[in-house]
Structure formats: structure tokens, C-alpha cells
Amino acid sequence: MMVSVAVLASGRGTNLEALLDAQEDGDLDPARIEGVFSDNEDARALAIAHERGVEAQFVDPDGLDRAAYAEALLEALDANDPDVVVLAGFMRILTPSFIQAYPDRILNIHPSLLPQFRGLDAQRRALEAGVRIAGATTHIVREDVDAGPIVLQAAVPVHPEDDVERLSDRILAAEHRILPASVRLFAEGRLSVGQDTVSIKGDLKITDTTLIVPEVTS
Numbered sequence: 259m260m261v262s263v264a265v266l267a268s269g270r271g272t273n274l275e276a277l278l279d280a281q282e283d284g285d286l287d288p289a290r291i292e293g294v295f296s297d298n299e300d301a302r303a304l305a306i307a308h309e310r311g312v313e314a315q316f317v318d319p320d321g322l323d324r325a326a327y328a329e330a331l332l333e334a335l336d337a338n339d340p341d342v343v344v345l346a347g348f349m350r351i352l353t354p355s356f357i358q359a360y361p362d363r364i365l366n367i368h369p370s371l372l373p374q375f376r377g378l379d380a381q382r383r384a385l386e387a388g389v390r391i392a393g394a395t396t397h398i399v400r401e402d403v404d405a406g407p408i409v410l411q412a413a414v415p416v417h418p419e420d421d422v423e424r425l426s427d428r429i430l431a432a433e434h435r436i437l438p439a440s441v442r443l444f445a446e447g448r449l450s451v452g453q454d455t456v457s458i459k460g461d462l463k464i465t466d467t468t469l470i471v472p473e474v475t476s
């Protein structure tokens with residue numbers, strides 16, 4: 259049975275691209291991206307969707323407050339009737355009624371190892387905090403921003419010579435791996451979402467490697 263996915267994206271859409279690439283390679287099955295929605299008419303994400311033959315819709319936020327915009331989005335999504343909504347760089351905060359319309363069916367990707375560095379500029383704040391290990395997280399969306407049960411995480415090292423761009427690129431490459439994998443797990447019905455945590459059914463390959471940064475040699 260096909261699981262229909264709607265993607266909400268505000269910007270350049272590399273995570274959307276990663277999802278579409280995975281779909282093309284058969285790595286998203288049984289999920290299918292059936293609609294892309296944006297609050298930004300010029301979002302590259304919309305152009306990518308057009309190019310790849312996916313229905314793309316700009317939902318105009320002009321003159322709407324947060325609640326009215328969430329209603330407009332809900333209406334647009336309704337026609338699409340998605341099984342899961344993926345926030346892939348969607349820069350607007352959703353309302354409780356939006357979230358309740360898709361209970362435990364909204365996934366978000368965030369460029370940090372949550373619960374650290376919720377909110378904007380996570381990569382810059384990670385650098386400023388001097389962490390040695392950064393990363394990306396997919397999670398189920400709850401009412402608090404960038405909170406909610408974690409699905410997958412990927413860790414990357416922080417290099418001494420990193421600036422925000424270099425670190426962001428390394429984290430982005432990790433995002434592109436865990437977002438499609440999370441959508442697939444969802445579509446396969448393998449996520450069981452509890453109040454605070456997610457458990458994943460079936461065989462899991464856990465690599466028992468310790469990431470120590472920098473690796474200390476004597």
C-alpha cells in the first residue's frame with residue numbers, strides 16, 4: 259500500500275531533492291512524494307518539484323497571521339490528503355490545530371543533535387558552544403518547536419578550522435541520509451511513537467563505533 263507524503267519547504271530544497279532521489283532509487287518505498295508546498299514563491303524547492311513532475315503549490319502567507327496561515331496550509335494539504343507531512347526546511351511555526359490534524363504524522367529535520375540547539379542558527383550556535391560533535395536529527399513534530407520524539411540522528415565531527423558554512427555542509431550531508439531513511443521507516447509502519455520517544459520495529463543495524471573528536475593518540 260502506497261503511503262502518500264507531502265513536503266513543506268521554504269528554501270533551497272536540498273532535503274526535498276534527497277527525498278526525490280531516494281524515491282527514484284526505490285529507497286523510499288512504500289512512500290511517495292505527492293505534493294510540495296511552500297510559503298515562499300521563489301523557493302528553489304518549488305522549482306525542483308516542478309522539474310521532477312511533483313505537484314507544487316505556493317501557499318501565500320501575505321496578510322495572514324500564524325493561525326490563518328496554518329488554516330490555509332491545512333486546506334491546501336487537505337486536497338492532497340497525505341499520510342505523512344515532512345517539514346524539510348519549512349521556516350514557519352505551525353499551530354496546535356495544524357499539528358493535531360496530523361497526530362504523530364509530521365516529521366521534521368533539524369540540523370543539530372536535539373535536544374541541543376533547538377531553533378534557528380543551530381550550526382552557528384554549536385560552533386559558538388565549542389562542541390566537538392554536531393549532527394542532525396529527525397523527529398516527530400509536537401507543539402514545542404524542534405522538540406518531539408526523536409526518530410534518527412547522525413553525528414558528525416566538528417573540525418578546528420570549521421566555519422558555519424563548512425560545518426553546515428557536513429551536517430547537511432547527514433540530513434540527506436537520515437531524512438529519506440526516516441520517511442521510509444514511517445511508511446513501512448516501523449515507527450511506534452510514544453509520548454516522548456519512538457521505538458523502531460524490526461531488525462536494526464547499530465554500528466557500535468565511538469566517535470571521539472579529536473581522537474586522542476598517545
Ligand code: GRF
Nearest residue numbers: 269270271272273347367369
Ligand atoms: C536544513 O539545514 C534543515 O535542517 C533546516 O533548514 C535547512 C533546509 O535546507 N531546518 P534545504 O532547503 O533542504 O536545502
